[in-house]
Amino acid sequence: MVLKVFFPSCCSSAESGILIGRWISEQNSAVILAVVHFPFIPVQVKHYLSEVQRVTKVSVSVLGSWSHSKQQKEGSLSEFLEDLGTIFSREPWIQISKEGDSKFWSCSTLQKHSKNPKEEEVILVYYDQRKVMLSHLHPPLDTATSTDHKAEDASKLSAIFDTVAKSKILFMTDRYDDGPIKLTHWQSDGVEASIIVELMKQASVPVCMLLTFLLSLISGVCRSRVLKFWPLSFLWSKLSTCEQLGHRLQHLQVISSNKKAQNQTQLMRKANIFVSLLIDVALGMLLMSWLYRKNRIGHLADTLIPVADHVAEELQDLLQWLMGAPAGLKMNRALDQVLGRFFLYHIHLWISYIHLMSPFIEMILWYVGLSACLGLTVALCILSDIIALLTFHIYCFYVYGARLYCLKIYGLSSLWRLFRGKKWNVLRQRVDSCSYDLDQLFIGTLLFTILLFLLPTTALYYLVFTLLRLLVVIVQGLIHLLVDLIDSLPLYSIILRLCRSYRLAAGVKFRVLEQQDGKPLRLLMQVSHL
Amino acid sequence: ERRYRSASGAPIALRRRQHSASCRELAVRCPRLQLRSLSAATSAAWLAAYGLFVLSENSMVLSAAIFIMLIGLIIYLHFVKIDQESLLIIGSLGIQMTSSYASGKESTTFIEMNQVKDVVINEAIHMQKVIYYLCILLQDPGDPQGVSEVVPLFQSSKPRLDCLIEVYKSCQEILEQRKTAPQSS
Numbered sequence: 001m002v003l004k005v006f007f008p009s010c011c012s013s014a015e016s017g018i019l020i021g022r023w024i025s026e027q028n029s030a031v032i033l034a035v036v037h038f039p040f041i042p043v044q045v046k047h048y049l050s051e052v053q054r055v056t057k058v059s060v061s062v063l064g065s066w067s068h069s070k071q072q073k074e075g076s077l078s079e080f081l082e083d084l085g086t087i088f089s090r091e092p093w094i095q096i097s098k099e100g101d102s103k104f105w106s107c108s109t110l111q112k113h114s115k116n117p118k119e120e121e122v123i124l125v126y127y128d129q130r131k132v133m134l135s136h137l138h139p140p141l142d143t144a145t146s147t148d149h150k151a152e153d154a155s156k157l158s159a160i161f162d163t164v165a166k167s168k169i170l171f172m173t174d175r176y177d178d179g180p181i182k183l184t185h186w187q188s189d190g191v192e193a194s195i196i197v198e199l200m201k202q203a204s205v206p207v208c209m210l211l212t213f214l215l216s217l218i219s220g221v222c223r224s225r226v227l228k229f230w231p232l233s234f235l236w237s238k239l240s241t242c243e244q245l246g247h248r249l250q251h252l253q254v255i256s257s258n259k260k261a262q263n264q265t266q267l268m269r270k271a272n273i274f275v276s277l278l279i280d281v282a283l284g285m286l287l288m289s290w291l292y293r294k295n296r297i298g299h300l301a302d303t304l305i306p307v308a309d310h311v312a313e314e315l316q317d318l319l320q321w322l323m324g325a326p327a328g329l330k331m332n333r334a335l336d337q338v339l340g341r342f343f344l345y346h347i348h349l350w351i352s353y354i355h356l357m358s359p360f361i362e363m364i365l366w367y368v369g370l371s372a373c374l375g376l377t378v379a380l381c382i383l384s385d386i387i388a389l390l391t392f393h394i395y396c397f398y399v400y401g402a403r404l405y406c407l408k409i410y411g412l413s414s415l416w417r418l419f420r421g422k423k424w425n426v427l428r429q430r431v432d433s434c435s436y437d438l439d440q441l442f443i444g445t446l447l448f449t450i451l452l453f454l455l456p457t458t459a460l461y462y463l464v465f466t467l468l469r470l471l472v473v474i475v476q477g478l479i480h481l482l483v484d485l486i487d488s489l490p491l492y493s494i495i496l497r498l499c500r501s502y503r504l505a506a507g508v509k510f511r512v513l514e515q516q517d518g519k520p521l522r523l524l525m526q527v528s529h530l
Numbered sequence: 531e532r533r534y535r536s537a538s539g540a541p542i543a544l545r546r547r548q549h550s551a552s553c554r555e556l557a558v559r560c561p562r563l564q565l566r567s568l569s570a571a572t573s574a575a576w577l578a579a580y581g582l583f584v585l586s587e588n589s590m591v592l593s594a595a596i597f598i599m600l601i602g603l604i605i606y607l608h609f610v611k612i613d614q615e616s617l618l619i620i621g622s623l624g625i626q627m628t629s630s631y632a633s634g635k636e637s638t639t640f641i642e643m644n645q646v647k648d649v650v651i652n653e654a655i656h657m658q659k660v661i662y663y664l665c666i667l668l669q670d671p672g673d674p675q676g677v678s679e680v681v682p683l684f685q686s687s688k689p690r691l692d693c694l695i696e697v698y699k700s701c702q703e704i705l706e707q708r709k710t711a712p713q714s715s
Binding site: 001002004028121123125156157507508509510512515520521523528 | 549550551552553555618620621622623624626638639640642643644
């Protein structure tokens with residue numbers, strides 16, 4: 001069978017030594033994790049490897065020897081390296097040697113107890129240790145299946161990724177540490193760390209605890225009985241601001257929970273929520289700083305009343321038009337006048353109410369604008385609620401028109417059934433025939449005629465007010481769409497894809513490097529992103 | 531490199547390379563973008579734009595036409611026009627399919643060897659023709675005899691049966707090695 005050797009590209013220029021890594025016998029492949037340099041004491045190496053094995057649960061062992069000869073004098077070294085094979089008793093013992101700066105290495109195996117001593121083909125696959133370690137192509141940690149299943153189910157390459165990712169502790173020592181063992185791996189030139197990341201990790205625990213405490217207080221207050229009486233609970237359910245605030249509260253609870261994320265999806269979800277909250281609050285602060293400068297709140301309050309007046313005037317014009325002969329249709333004069341006057345009076349009431357509120361508008365707006373610091377989404381929800389409150393009269397007209405139309409249609413359908421001599425059987429939920437008395441038929445037909453001829457008027461009012469309500473609903477719907485977009489856009493994933501695309505790995509890619517006859521096949525394994 | 535024809539009659543070329551005993555690369559080169567068709571499309575679009583300009587006396591039409599042509603050409607070269615499709619088979623690792631677009635973009639898919647059940651030539655009804663195509667059958671993890679997915683290869687170059695037979699033979703030689711290999715170790 002073909003022997004596959006996964007060699008880290010950072011060790012290509014390392015000094016001679018022995019190779020440590022993991023041997024996966026089911027796939028006949030060796031994953032090399034690091035190179036241990038001379039001089040070393042074999043007992044210490046074995047002790048160190050058993051320590052690493054205990055901590056990481058990865059069966060790390062000595063796999064072979066690596067000889068990087070700058071000059072051409074290595075006759076005695078090859079026997080020395082073969083003797084090392086007997087000391088470490090590894091079957092098969094892999095020997096990789098590189099001459100000078102040549103790209104083509106020779107790789108051979110030593111089998112002491114092999115049944116068929118034929119030459120097997122060797123494939124050398126280079127991989128970038130850092131990217132393979134950070135990309136999450138290995139299976140999740142909490143699969144409770146036995147190791148046999150794991151070996152079969154896990155695809156070959158995910159086992160490689162798993163090995164490298166779990167051996168993180170092996171990469172924590174660099175060449176400046178004074179230990180008995182000198183390793184070369186991707187971090188051997190200096191362990192990478194960022195002060196900011198470390199500080200944040202240290203600070204995150206107390207911050208999370210504080211946040212959890214505050215959130216439990218707030219949710220306790222929200223759940224108290226005082227706020228659950230009928231008018232208040234109805235009000236809270238209608239206002240979209242409360243819904244958005246509840247949503248954000250839930251998000252905060254998810255972020256500030258004490259348990260670490262179990263797997264990759266939960267981690268990404270937490271990170272996305274966190275970034276989304278940050279961006280939201282930042283945009284909200286920006287909006288607030290823009291709004292509170294140059295007395296814009298005052299300007300806004302000043303223009304609000306004239307705008308409401310203008311809307312009311314337009315509605316009055318519309319009603320006058322409906323009361324006349326709208327679009328050439330002939331309305332029933334009396335009903336027209338009644339409905340028109342009723343709605344006009346309603347508008348008059350509304351305008352007086354707005355004028356009553358006008359001195360307080362600026363102060364209300366000022367305090368409500370402060371809540372924009374909770375986030376842009378909250379500000380947008382407040383805007384949508386303000387629009388709903390200002391166009392409340394349109395909503396009322398829609399309800400009146402719809403109720404009237406609904407009643408009329410029910411009446412018409414029921415009287416139409418009477419006209420034909422049928423009746424709706426409530427018990428059986430179907431239409432049955434029924435014999436009516438003469439006076440019932442007479443009055444029924446009369447009412448039917450009246451309702452039928454009043455139908456165009458009511459239908460027209462219903463149509464006009466439904467269209468107006470639809471307009472308001474569309475505007476509110478667009479605002480809510482924007483709010484949902486900000487809430488659910490996975491910004492962290494997008495940023496990760498643009499900046500560190502290997503962390504969102506979706507697969508691998510192989511590239512065939514230059515070949516030479518007699519030398520093993522050289523491939524480069526790269527992580528391909530989404 | 532040998533020349534063949536695609537299903538629609540255009541000339542394509544197949545190149546086979548053997549990197550080692552268990553690694554082969556088969557690349558099919560599609561017909562290039564013809565200068566004739568490009569200039570014909572461009573002149574037709576610009577004539578139409580000039581006609582609109584004469585009718586409407588608005589010079590924005592001309593600049594809009596130029597802009598749209600450029601954007602359309604870039605989109606076509608980057609997302610639509612495939613220059614070469616190649617298949618890299620590494621016995622014991624897997625099969626990798628690469629499509630390279632005219633703008634240089636490459637899109638790669640790698641399928642591991644334990645997921646590959648077989649590589650076969652299938653027939654399909656495409657528009658008004660019946661064509662042959664090469665596909666990879668993926669193993670169903672639960673059912674050893676079942677096929678979970680069919681992945682078609684060389685979809686934009688659509689080689690004819692003679693080219694497909696060459697590719698099929700090369701693939702089968704490598705795939706047979708994995709059947710004989712477990713018995714020897």
